[in-house]
Structures are given as structure tokens and as C-alpha cells.
Amino acid sequence: MFLVLSGLIFCILILRFSILRSFVIEITEHIIVIKYYHPVLPRHYTPVLEMPITEINNFQLDRLMAMNFFKIVISKRNKYRIFCYRLDRISKDQLIILQREINSVLSNHNKKAYL
Template identity: 35%
Template sequence: MNNRKEIAFAMYGFVLIILLDILFLLFAKKFIAIDKVLLYSCFFVVFMFCTWRLIMLKTFSLEVSEHILSIKYRHPLVPNHHPVLEVPLRKVIFLKVEKGIINYIMIISINTKRGMRSFYYRLGNLPEHQGDKFKKMSDLISYVKAEPEL
């Protein structure tokens, strides 16, 4: 499970906003009588916000194999996809996805030698059906943990 489509859509949206910002700057300099300090400061604020958001975008990938839960983050423009968490399924206590104010957040609690440890991952904006998929994945992990080993 991943959020690659949503991140690509957001990335193209921010690039489009930057292009529109540059076009507006060029248009406003020639045809609109606006104070140059105000014009450049508005351009700079919009440009820096979109650039910051582009830098902060990360694709999220959750992979569950027969025995291992793996979580990977990467920037959409970087080809490497390194795992940030790989843990045996038997150590996972629970996996929960919550909707925050803007983003979805996934909480994974695992059993360690020192007790329970929780990890929080920002999933970004997800369509409603993707949130349901994460819920089903949580139920599947709970089911796998409940199965007795032979």
C-alpha cells in the first residue's frame, strides 16, 4: 500500500502554482501598477511556501509479507526507497490509522525488550478508500497475530 498517486498529484499542483506565480510576476510588472516591494514579497512568499512543500513531500509505502512488516519513505524525485521500519509481525501489538486535522497519521506499537514502543508516521492526504485499506490491513495484522503457530 502506498500514497504515490496522491503525492504525484500534490507535486504537480505545487509546480503549477510556482509557474503561475512566475507568470503573474511577469504580467504584474508590465501591466499592473503595484508597488514592486509588495509584488516581489508576495512572489517570494508563495514561491518559498511551494518550494518548502515540494521538499517535504514523501511517498509512504507499507508492505506486509508473511512474517515482516516494512515501512518505507522516500522523496518522489529520489529513486532510493530505504525502509525506516522493518519488524516481525509477531512483535506488532497494533497498527492504527487516525485522521488528523489535515493529514492521516499511522501509529504502530511494537513489543520490544524494554516494553512497548510506538512509532508515528505521517501519511499525508489520502482518499477515503485508501484509509479503509489501511483499516483492513490493521485487521489483517490483528488476525495474523491471533492465529496460533503450528
């Protein structure tokens, strides 16, 4: 029984480690880029979103059941799309800093991020 339980725990840890990823958000004056990478493996960044800020309608930072989400609403040709990204292991202070940075960029485009 102990061997089965320890094997199951080991498999869960390996699975969790394999899906572990960190994120990078690059916000410039005209473009936002979101990239993921594995924190232990060599830095191979996988871009998941690269969008001009002019096409972004709204940002939202949500906290739901101890998980943080970064939602982006994009309006393109009068159609709205929502992109949602999970932000693992991010503190409340880091969320506030992220919101402040997003608001500073979006203030040039008359948009706001909500926390």
C-alpha cells in the same frame, strides 16, 4: 511589496516540495516494512521501519485535523514504543483498504488494527 510576497510564496512552495514524500507499506506474513520516497525524484526508497509482526502489539490509523497517521505500538522486552507515520494524500477508501490488509495479516497473530 508584490515582489516580496511572490518571493515568499515561491520559497514556501519550494520548501513544501522538498519535504514532499510518499510512502510504501509492505506487509508480508512475518515482516512489516515502511518506506518513504519522493514522488518526483528517481525512486530511492528510504526504509524507516522494518519489524517482525510478532513484536507488534497494536496498529492504529488515526485522522487528526485533515491528516492521517499510522501508529504502531511495539512491545520489546516488556517495553512499549510508539511509532507514528504521517500518511499524506490518502483517501478514506485507501484507509479502509489499508485497514483491511493489516487486519488480514494480523488475524494470523491474534491482533487488530483500529481505524
